[in-house]
Amino acid sequence: MSSKKHSVVIIGFGGMGSYHAQLIKENASLEVIGTYDLLDYRQAASVEAGYSVYKSFEDVLVDPQVEIVLIATPNDVHTEITIDALRAGKHVICEKPVASSKAEFEEMLAVAAEANRILMVHQNRRWDEDFLVIKEMYERETIGTLFQIESRVHGANGIPGDWRHIKAQGGGMLLDWGVHLLDQLLFLIDSKITSVTSHLSYILGNEVDDGFEAILQFENGVKALIEVGTTNFITLPRWYVKGLEGTAIIEDWSLTGKIVTRNHDSVIIEPKPIRAGVGLTKTMAPPSEGATVTEALPSAAQLPSSFYDNFVAVIEGKAEPIVTNAEVLRVLNLIEVIFEAAETHQVVQDFDIY
Amino acid sequence: MSSKKHSVVIIGFGGMGSYHAQLIKENASLEVIGTYDLLDYRQAASVEAGYSVYKSFEDVLVDPQVEIVLIATPNDVHTEITIDALRAGKHVICEKPVASSKAEFEEMLAVAAEANRILMVHQNRRWDEDFLVIKEMYERETIGTLFQIESRVHGANGIPGDWRHIKAQGGGMLLDWGVHLLDQLLFLIDSKITSVTSHLSYILGNEVDDGFEAILQFENGVKALIEVGTTNFITLPRWYVKGLEGTAIIEDWSLTGKIVTRNHDSVIIEPKPIRAGVGLTKTMAPPSEGATVTEALPSAAQLPSSFYDNFVAVIEGKAEPIVTNAEVLRVLNLIEVIFEAAETHQVVQDFDIY
Numbered sequence: 004m005s006s007k008k009h010s011v012v013i014i015g016f017g018g019m020g021s022y023h024a025q026l027i028k029e030n031a032s033l034e035v036i037g038t039y040d041l042l043d044y045r046q047a048a049s050v051e052a053g054y055s056v057y058k059s060f061e062d063v064l065v066d067p068q069v070e071i072v073l074i075a076t077p078n079d080v081h082t083e084i085t086i087d088a089l090r091a092g093k094h095v096i097c098e099k100p101v102a103s104s105k106a107e108f109e110e111m112l113a114v115a116a117e118a119n120r121i122l123m124v125h126q127n128r129r130w131d132e133d134f135l136v137i138k139e140m141y142e143r144e145t146i147g148t149l150f151q152i153e154s155r156v157h158g159a160n161g162i163p164g165d166w167r168h169i170k171a172q173g174g175g176m177l178l179d180w181g182v183h184l185l186d187q188l189l190f191l192i193d194s195k196i197t198s199v200t201s202h203l204s205y206i207l208g209n210e211v212d213d214g215f216e217a218i219l220q221f222e223n224g225v226k227a228l229i230e231v232g233t234t235n236f237i238t239l240p241r242w243y244v245k246g247l248e249g250t251a252i253i254e255d256w257s258l259t260g261k262i263v264t265r266n267h268d269s270v271i272i273e274p275k276p277i278r279a280g281v282g283l284t285k286t287m288a289p290p291s292e293g294a295t296v297t298e299a300l301p302s303a304a305q306l307p308s309s310f311y312d313n314f315v316a317v318i319e320g321k322a323e324p325i326v327t328n329a330e331v332l333r334v335l336n337l338i339e340v341i342f343e344a345a346e347t348h349q350v351v352q353d354f355d356i357y
Numbered sequence: 358m359s360s361k362k363h364s365v366v367i368i369g370f371g372g373m374g375s376y377h378a379q380l381i382k383e384n385a386s387l388e389v390i391g392t393y394d395l396l397d398y399r400q401a402a403s404v405e406a407g408y409s410v411y412k413s414f415e416d417v418l419v420d421p422q423v424e425i426v427l428i429a430t431p432n433d434v435h436t437e438i439t440i441d442a443l444r445a446g447k448h449v450i451c452e453k454p455v456a457s458s459k460a461e462f463e464e465m466l467a468v469a470a471e472a473n474r475i476l477m478v479h480q481n482r483r484w485d486e487d488f489l490v491i492k493e494m495y496e497r498e499t500i501g502t503l504f505q506i507e508s509r510v511h512g513a514n515g516i517p518g519d520w521r522h523i524k525a526q527g528g529g530m531l532l533d534w535g536v537h538l539l540d541q542l543l544f545l546i547d548s549k550i551t552s553v554t555s556h557l558s559y560i561l562g563n564e565v566d567d568g569f570e571a572i573l574q575f576e577n578g579v580k581a582l583i584e585v586g587t588t589n590f591i592t593l594p595r596w597y598v599k600g601l602e603g604t605a606i607i608e609d610w611s612l613t614g615k616i617v618t619r620n621h622d623s624v625i626i627e628p629k630p631i632r633a634g635v636g637l638t639k640t641m642a643p644p645s646e647g648a649t650v651t652e653a654l655p656s657a658a659q660l661p662s663s664f665y666d667n668f669v670a671v672i673e674g675k676a677e678p679i680v681t682n683a684e685v686l687r688v689l690n691l692i693e694v695i696f697e698a699a700e701t702h703q704v705v706q707d708f709d710i711y
Contacts, residue, residue, distance in 0.1 A: 018630065022637050131634025150560055158641040159604075159617075159649065160628050167640075180640065198702050200554045202572065202580060206504055206601070218556065218570075226556060233640060236604035236617035236649055239597060247560070250513075250590035256633040263513075263590035274514050276372065279610040280485025283376050286521075286534065286587060287512040295513065295590055348552050348704045 008034035009315060011096075012057065012069045014084055015076035016040040016049045019098055023073055023125075024052060032315040033071070039063050060084070064091035071318075074098055077166040078173025082107045085122060089114045094121040094318050100182045103173050105335045112328055121318045126326045127310055128183040129190050133253050135303035136260075137242055138191055140251060145301050146262050147248030152191075153228040154184050154242055157235035161207050168209045175211030177203065177338060180231045185217075185341075186334050194223035195357040196337065203345040206234055217341045253300065260300045269293040332356060362388035363669060365450075366411065366423050368438055369430035370394040370403045373452055377427055377479075378406060386669040387425070393417050414438070418445035425672075428452055431520040432527025436461045439476060443468045448475040448672050454536045457527050459689045466682055475672050480680045481664055482537040483544050487607050489657035490614075491596055492545055494605060499655050500616050501602030506545075507582040508538050508596055511589035515561050522563045529565030531557065531692060534585045539571075539695075540688050548577035549711040550691065557699040560588055571695045607654065614654045623647040686710060 009032060013020045016038040027033045038049040039057040046056045057063045063072065064087060072088035073096040074081055082102050088095050095115070101124040102108040115122040128134060141149050166172040167179060189196075201217035214232040221227070230239075242253040242260070249264030274288040306325060308316065316322035333356045344351045363386060367374045370392040381387045392403040393411040400410045411417045417426065418441060426442035427450040428435055436456050442449050449469075455478040456462040469476040482488060495503050520526040521533060543550075555571035568586040575581070584593075596607040596614070603618030628642040660679060662670065670676035687710045698705045 018637060018639070127635050131636070133634060156638075156641050158638075159644050160640060160642065163639050164627070176640075180638075183636075200572070200704065202574070216572075218554070218572075220556070232599075234599060234604075236599075236619070236644075237597070237606045237615070239593065243591070243593060245586075245588060245590075250588075252591050256631075261591070265590070273518070277610075280487060281481050282485070282537075283372060284510075284512075284534075285372070285517050286514060286530075287510050288514065290513050290590075348706065350554065350702045350704055352702065 008032055009070050009318065010034055010036045010068055011071045011073050012036060012063050012066075013038045013054075013073045013075060014040075014060065014063070015074065016045045016054075017075065020073075020075035021048065021052065023075060024054060027311065030309075030311045033311055036068065037063070060087070064088065064093070069093060071096060078103060078178060079171060082111055085111050086114045089118045089120045089122065092118065092120065096123055096125055096314060098125050099186070100173065100178045100335065100338070101331055102335060103178070105332060105339060108328075108332055108335055112332075121314070122328065123314050123317065123324055124326055124328070124331045125310065126183070126186045126331065128187055129326065130306060130310060131187070131256075132303045133241055133256055133258060134187045134191075135306070136253060136258065136300050137244060137251075139301050139304040140244065140246070140262075141191055142304060143301070144246065146244070146246030146251055146264055149244055149246045150224055151226050151245040152188070152242075153230070153244065154188065155228075155230040155232070155239050156180050156184065156241065157232045157238035159234065159236045161233050162209055162211065162213050168211055170210045174209075176214050176231045176233060177212050177341060181215060181229070181341075182334060182338065184229045184231065185337055186330070188219070188227055188229065189330060189334055189337070192221055192223070192225055192227070194221040194225065196220070196355040197222050198350050198352045199337070199340050199344050199354075200350050201341045201344040203342070204232070204234070215341065215345065217344070249295075251300065258300065261297055262300060263295050263297050266294055266296045362386055363424050363672065364388055364390045364422055365425045365427050366390060366417050366420075367392045367408070367427045367429060368394075368414065368417070369428065370399045370408075371429065374427075374429035375402065375406065377429060378408060381665060384663075384665045387665055390422065391417070414441070418442065418447070423447060425450060432457060432532060433525060436465055439465050440468045443472045443474045443476065446472065446474065450477055450479055450668060452479050453540070454527065454532045454689065454692070455685055456689060457532070459686060459693060462682075462686055462689055466686075475668070476682065477668050477671065477678055478680055478682070478685045479664065480537070480540045480685065482541055483680065484660060484664060485541070485610075486657045487595055487610055487612060488541045488545075489660070490607060490612065490654050491598060491605075493655050493658040494598065494600070494616075495545055496658060497655070498600065500598070500600035500605055500618055503598055503600045504578055505580050505599040506542070506596075507584070507598065508542060509582075509584040509586070509593050510534050510538065510595065511584075511586045511592035513588065513590045515587050516563055516565070516567050522565055524564045528563075530568050530585045530587060531566050531695060535569060535583070535695075536688060536692065538583045538585065539691055540684070542573070542581055542583065543684060543688055543691070546575055546577070546579055546581070548575040548579065550574070550709040551576050552704050552706045553691070553694050553698050553708075554704050555695045555698040557696070558586070558588070569695065569699065571698070603649075605654065612654065615651055616654060617649050617651050620648055620650045683710075
């Protein structure tokens with residue numbers, strides 16, 4: 004690492020922008036030297052937080068002290084700001100979703116290549132501990148080979164009352180939590196997606212989706228369900244995964260959860276039928292006593308470095324990005340397909356950029 | 358009701374056959390006068406339980422004392438036995454799935470009409486209390502209009518080790534628990550199914566499905582998910598349903614569960630963002646304190662009579678069947694479509710007999 008810190012200006016000092024500022028404060032190699040926001044009260048918040056305010060985006064671009072532009076604006080202006088920043092010779096960290104289409108992102112990548120600058124998308128949820136516990140299980144086969152992965156986030160607050168409910172600004176849940184959950188899944192599973200079905204929810208009457216569910220079939224046999232809901236007054240578990248030897252559950256971000264596996268030391272005893280409703284069932288009876296073992300979740304897999312440290316190493320030419328633009332492009336393509344599958348009521352196949 | 362009990366002979370005295378015998382013992386209008394089973398040890402079990410044993414199926418058919426034949430054999434012989442019994446002038450109660458195809462059932466119905474005898478399918482899970490709690494909520498809109506219904510049964514025992522894992526005998530989970538869950542759903546929702554997607558699981562290496570998931574879209578806006586799994590070492594809730602005003606959950610057949618609804622008496626306060634993994638989220642933050650109300654499940658809806666009492670009333674010409682053959686036909690048609698959707702990787706539309 005260089006001894007001097009790399010300078011960052013945050014464009015869009017809202018919820019995410021100020022969160023970046025806090026996180027960067029803890030980073031040894033990056034420093035926020037200012038912010039730019041259209042709104043007076045967010046400028047005031049920036050000054051209060053100790054970050055000087057640029058009067059215009061143009062001022063950021065022409066300031067030779069600015070090495071890195073970090074974009075945390077509404078989604079619809081990501082592309083324009085990224086392209087201007089790259090052309091002005093800045094490296095760019097952009098919030099997700101980086102663009103509203105694959106084509107837009109390809110344009111951004113062309114500009115980055117031309118300008119010889121780094122563009123990296125903040126797919127920060129690859130570092131979520133709950134996800135990394137699943138990654139550990141997937142790689143180590145803690146509960147046998149995983150063949151079914153269900154990844155859900157459920158809220159009851161509807162769509163937050165800002166630009167996220169406006170279509171033209173890139174709102175909706177598929178482009179919000181959806182892009183995270185899909186990015187995690189494709190980062191996890193090194194296999195081609197062979198088919199996608201999906202349903203989008205418009206139950207709240209917004210012009211954008213207030214949730215969705217997508218089922219992805221991978222060539223290696225894994226079936227994955229991704230679901231985002233904002234009308235769920237009771238939540239289903241964050242993760243529910245099935246392996247050949249057992250099942251794992253992670254309830255929420257507090258990492259409450261467990262794994263239950265087949266007990267190979269026990270004699271196999273047919274379970275006794277139970278009365279269920281007005282009928283009998285042997286199939287759905289609990290396994291016989293001793294037939295299974297319940298254990299704690301394994302610890303999380305580790306990524307080689309934090310998002311910011313990785314970004315610094317990349318701009319210094321010392322590492323490859325953990326979030327590659329090819330992966331981001333693949334997710335954007337998948338999102339387009341999920342919209343298409345829902346709108347056309349079709350199973351979509353032969354689309355994956357893998 | 359007539360004072361004399363109607364006589365029943367049970368064909369197939371296995372798990373279900375003997376369960377019927379127990380239940381009929383408690384019924385005021387029906388009486389089991391004998392059984393027929395191919396297997397010596399099941400004949401012995403019948404004698405031990407106090408039911409005389411017929412030497413052949415032919416003997417049952419020619420016995421003028423037999424009014425009703427109750428069929429609890431493996432699925433593949435339902436059709437043949439039903440047709441023979443109807444032609445011999447018997448009324449028939451048949452276990453589910455009544456036939457392996459719509460065409461077969463149509464043949465059975467034609468014979469019943471010709472013989473002027475009653476054929477009723479034992480879709481007993483319409484009387485399950487957990488289902489009837491959902492029915493109550495659907496009809497009374499306890500949590501507002503229901504728009505999403507998820508109905509799951511999860512076991513970890515694989516497919517029971519008898520004919521249920523043999524394709525030629527009508528094995529597999531779609532034809533087993535699947536027919537119950539689909540029958541409940543179509544009995545509940547009085548609306549046309551507009552599209553179906555499905556995935557069948559063959560993870561255990563059987564020639565029949567060891568589970569499946571199907572997503573049904575109804576014309577009235579309800580989306581339903583039906584899932585059966587036999588490789589689930591941890592179970593997801595039996596029912597998870599969303600209404601416009603709240604969410605309900607029923608964990609299992611013990612009726613553990615709750616409803617959580619919007620509190621209209623509370624001032625609406627935007628929830629505070631929470632830290633979730635390495636990120637922040639307002640969307641997925643719990644609702645503010647007081648914004649929701651948690652209550653017990655409502656009591657179950659009531660059906661006008663039990664399955665057996667209804668059957669007796671129907672053969673006596675005093676009532677219409679609660680389980681109509683038109684409904685059974687519709688479910689069989691849907692099952693064919695679910696197989697088709699899974700095998701062809703297609704969304705199937707325009708198929709519902711409604």
